[in-house]
Amino acid sequence: MKLLFSPASPFVAKVRMAARHIGVSLDYVQVDAANQQDELLEANPLGKIPCLVLDSGRGIYDSKVIMREIDRKSGGKLFPTNGEALLDAELLESLADGLSDCAVAGQYELRLRPEEKIHQPWVDRQWSKVSRGLDHLNNNCPSLSGELYAGHFALAGLLGYLDLRYEGKWQGARENLVKWQSDFAKKFADYDELKPQV
Ligand SMILES: N[C@@H](CCC(=O)N[C@@H](CS)C(=O)NCC(=O)O)C(=O)O
Structure with missing residues (x-):
């Protein structure tokens, strides 16, 4: 494959x-x-x-x-089998992917369009979704105490992308999420190698 x-x-x-x-x-x-x-x-x-x-x-x-x-x-290692935990993992993946969609869309507007055609209100709208989603995740930080599932990798991918393309813009007072990213990097040793980069 x-x-x-x-x-x-x-x-x-x-x-x-x-x-x-x-x-x-x-x-x-x-x-x-x-x-x-x-x-x-x-x-x-x-x-x-x-x-x-x-x-x-x-x-x-x-x-x-x-x-x-x-x-x-892999024989089912990426998602929990239990109903509530499964829903948590799927929702986290969905939210993180959705925020990545918004973050990527904002970058496409800024990077791929001629400067005079950039529509800043639309860029701001994408960022407001990212911002609201990050606040939600900061207040409801996913646990890292058990297995790593699909949602954890989606969130780590999102935060790595924000580091790359929106450097310094996402952290602010979101201390829980900043700690989450650093705890994730300790738990998943290959984060530095595999996170979004150019
Ligand atoms: N929902 C898709 C999103 C994938 C996506 O947007 N990929 C971007 C790169 S980060 C892409 O291929 N963009 C090229 C395009 O939109 O033409 C997924 O989860 O795979």
Whole structure:
């Protein structure tokens, strides 16, 4: 199996960390999602990364479906089995991914559009979602005392992306979340290697 990826993506970081954690081995092929290369479009008509390409050639997307696919290959290590804990893990993944969507959308507006066409109210709207979600997570910090699940990797991917693209902007008074990130890095030793980077 190979993963079409680009190293700055929070969704890619989530999948790579999770695969490493559960011992699923992947080959990595770096693609430029901004330029919509053929290899990516053939595997994923959406032209988005990450995209997992199975040995059969079938493309698997988006990152939540990839997480479920590698979870099945690992015998179910990425999600709890218990109902309430499972819902917690799924919701955390959904929230962190949703905030990553907003953070990425804000960056696309700022980086890919001609300067005179940037619509700042729209950028601000994306950031207000990120900000509200981070406040919620700061007040409801996910526990790191047990197993690491999909939601933990999604949140670590998001915070790594914010460090990369919104340097110094997300922490503020969110001390619980800052501590969460540093505790996560102690628990998952490969965070520095796999977090979003250029
Ligand atoms: N919901 C998707 C989001 C993936 C996504 O937005 N990836 C970005 C990079 S971080 C991308 O491929 N952008 C290229 C594009 O939108 O054309 C997932 O979870 O996989």
